Amino acid sequence: MSYHITRKLEEQGSAAEYKLSRSNFVPDENGYYGRFGGAYIPEMLHRNVEELRTRYLEIMHEPSFQGEYQQLLHDYVGRPTPLYFAERLSRQYGTQIFLKREDLCHTGAHKVNNTVGQILLALRLGKKRIIAETGAGQHGVATATVCALKGIECIVYMGEKDIERQAPNVARMKMLGAKVIPATSGSKTLKDATNEAIRDWINNPHDTHYIIGSVVGPHPYPDMVARFQSVISKEVRWQLKEKTGSELPGKVIACVGGGSNAAGAFYHFLDEKSVELIAVEAAGEGVHSGKSAATTQLGRDGVLHGSRSLVMQTEDGQVVEPHSISAGLDYPGIGPLHAHLFDSGRGRFLSATDEEALKAAFEVAKLEGIIPALESAHAFSALNQLELKKEETIVICLSGRGDKDLATYMRVMEQNDEI
Known part of the structure; x- marks a missing residue:
């Protein structure tokens, strides 16, 4: 029942x-x-x-809860996380790119x-x-x-x-x-x-x-x-105001599996129609290769893990096994908020293959001295798929650091001397 x-x-x-x-x-x-x-x-x-x-709403609004939560975010998690102007990456793509450094949170991710x-x-x-x-x-x-x-x-x-x-x-x-x-x-x-x-x-x-x-x-x-992660976009607004004079970027880019870092990065921009929200899913070995996790392109309405959303499934409703080089994006569904953003057209959904994500990860490492998580690398790969303007401000949610993925990166370097 x-x-x-x-x-x-x-x-x-x-x-x-x-x-x-x-x-x-x-x-x-x-x-x-x-x-x-x-x-x-x-x-x-x-x-x-x-x-x-x-x-949940009652508890989340209690002064004692908010006091303890905000104190821990500041003193334990290390918030606010920096909004970093990526100068060399910006020069590479001819635009203004800011990185929301969730990789600097305690534990290494959002x-x-x-x-x-x-x-x-x-x-x-x-x-x-x-x-x-x-x-x-x-x-x-x-x-x-x-x-x-x-x-x-x-x-x-x-x-x-x-x-x-x-x-x-x-x-x-x-x-x-x-x-x-x-x-x-x-x-x-x-x-x-x-x-x-x-x-x-x-x-x-x-x-x-x-x-x-x-x-x-x-x-x-x-x-x-989404509410707990909304601190990401809440900080971005005031940080961007300090750095550029405007709270609103032209684009916010984040990777999406289930989609918590993207939900947090998008949250306080959802009703700002001038801000383009760009989500990047994992295409694995190719969207139509049979080894992919690009849910919005391959999924249809279904119920998975307690909610109705877009789900990768066979004609008779059996869940299709997803694939991504990134363990955090290796999921056959997507959060219902993101399914709605896709369905309504409010969000723009792209995908990146394993190879494209790896290429983006090595580029960020060499240009900015930051090794991103493989999940975050998918977000960076969007820069090669977008028309970017010189005067535009882009915020990329750097959701996690790449320490956990070093074994994968090492295997790639061993196989490719040119990287």
């Missing part, structure tokens, strides 16, 4: 902080962005999701913005145990980090294939005290890790909180994660 959650969201808080309450880009009373979203969940999870849905918020929420809900899924490992590390910070049990599900290709992050999770459980079914990647985490939650509904790492899952997760 599934429950389709229905409840009118009660938007609280200041108009400045939550000015999107009357926007077309927040979920409606049923948790939908356009035709995408909702909550399709097993009966055993109904109590958990209902509790979260009825209390994921910790969300896990800090969710651990505080879980504690206020009286939960004693945390579970999470992870692909690239950055969300797993961020979850293990906040669980260590607060002294709470942590279990992370990770595809067996991803455990092999993201070994440094697995070691970090274990050192932080988390138990890493391999997902051995299907493609042994992010989709399968998510399946295992949901099974765990079903079996432990009363004392466990599931920290979902992206803007996916049943309502209210897509909205909640």
